[in-house]
Amino acid sequence: HRHLLGIEGLQPHEIRFLLDEAERWVDAPASPPDRRLAGLTQINAFFENSTRTLLSFEIAGKRLGADVVNMHAAQSSVKKGETLIDTAQTLNAMRADVLVIRHGSSGAVQLIADKVDCPVLNAGDGRHEHPTQALLDALTIRRRLGSIAHKRVVICGDLLHSRVARSNILALTALAAEVRVCAPSTLMPAQVERMYVQPFTDFDAALEGADVVMMLRLQTERMDGAYVPSPREYRLRYGLTPERLARVPDALIMHPGPMNRGVEIDSSVADGPRSAITEQVAMGVAVRMACLDVLTRRARGVEGWA
Numbered sequence: 001h002r003h004l005l006g007i008e009g010l011q012p013h014e015i016r017f018l019l020d021e022a023e024r025w026v027d028a029p030a031s032p033p034d035r036r037l038a039g040l041t042q043i044n045a046f047f048e049n050s051t052r053t054l055l056s057f058e059i060a061g062k063r064l065g066a067d068v069v070n071m072h073a074a075q076s077s078v079k080k081g082e083t084l085i086d087t088a089q090t091l092n093a094m095r096a097d098v099l100v101i102r103h104g105s106s107g108a109v110q111l112i113a114d115k116v117d118c119p120v121l122n123a124g125d126g127r128h129e130h131p132t133q134a135l136l137d138a139l140t141i142r143r144r145l146g147s148i149a150h151k152r153v154v155i156c157g158d159l160l161h162s163r164v165a166r167s168n169i170l171a172l173t174a175l176a177a178e179v180r181v182c183a184p185s186t187l188m189p190a191q192v193e194r195m196y197v198q199p200f201t202d203f204d205a206a207l208e209g210a211d212v213v214m215m216l217r218l219q220t221e222r223m224d225g226a227y228v229p230s231p232r233e234y235r236l237r238y239g240l241t242p243e244r245l246a247r248v249p250d251a252l253i254m255h256p257g258p259m260n261r262g263v264e265i266d267s268s269v270a271d272g273p274r275s276a277i278t279e280q281v282a283m284g285v286a287v288r289m290a291c292l293d294v295l296t297r298r299a300r301g302v303e304g305w306a
């Protein structure tokens, strides 16, 4: 694979390979940086807001010695009407060695990947995929629970708009987890029927026997006039409250962030002893270091992966 555009298309052994590669960076000292990407230019082009993904890709590149440049769409010529393809050709002309792209439209990252000469990593495209998020979530589960196979993972929230859910479903089912998805029927995508998951609209029923509970934010910015439940109504039926947590006292609690505290997850749960939320962020740096390393190996003349 020249690019990392999604979990779709990756074989289970390739997902495991990326997780194994990430393991080596989890406890690696940040200083002095490993210099394996020295002399390479990494451009992070973010056409959508981000805190975790942008910063962790920047930190990951710097810890490997790359020259890292960030392009924020809000301050770019995209605001003057430049097209996505012209933007891609401009980035390509600057001879980037690796591009990390986030975009609000599904498929936009593929479009850019088709126009450039270097590897492209998808940092989230519309409702489509967020592959490094799924990898960091899988790494977190594997490290906390010892394995992923046969673990019951409940993903609850706004599945309709969630690239995180889609990538996680693909990764976790590939690694033989039992995945349950739970959402109000208005936020349940029809395609889950083809994704080897069990759909639920009753959160309490979905939680039964869960090893992992992954909560998702209501993405009101993508709802565009559709029915949006009130925060109070939503919390009542789909919020991870202390009362619900008591039904699964040993489950690992996850959230990709950003969280809406008091809506899909209560603060006492998010900050409680079963929460892996800050660990997910830490795993994000390790996973992105692994992906940057692996995807640039061909250009560096190093064996492995691509």
Ligand code: CP
Binding pocket: 049, 050, 051, 052, 053, 054, 124, 133, 256, 257, 258
């Ligand atoms: N989880 C995630 O992608 O967070 P950001 O939007 O802050 O990058």
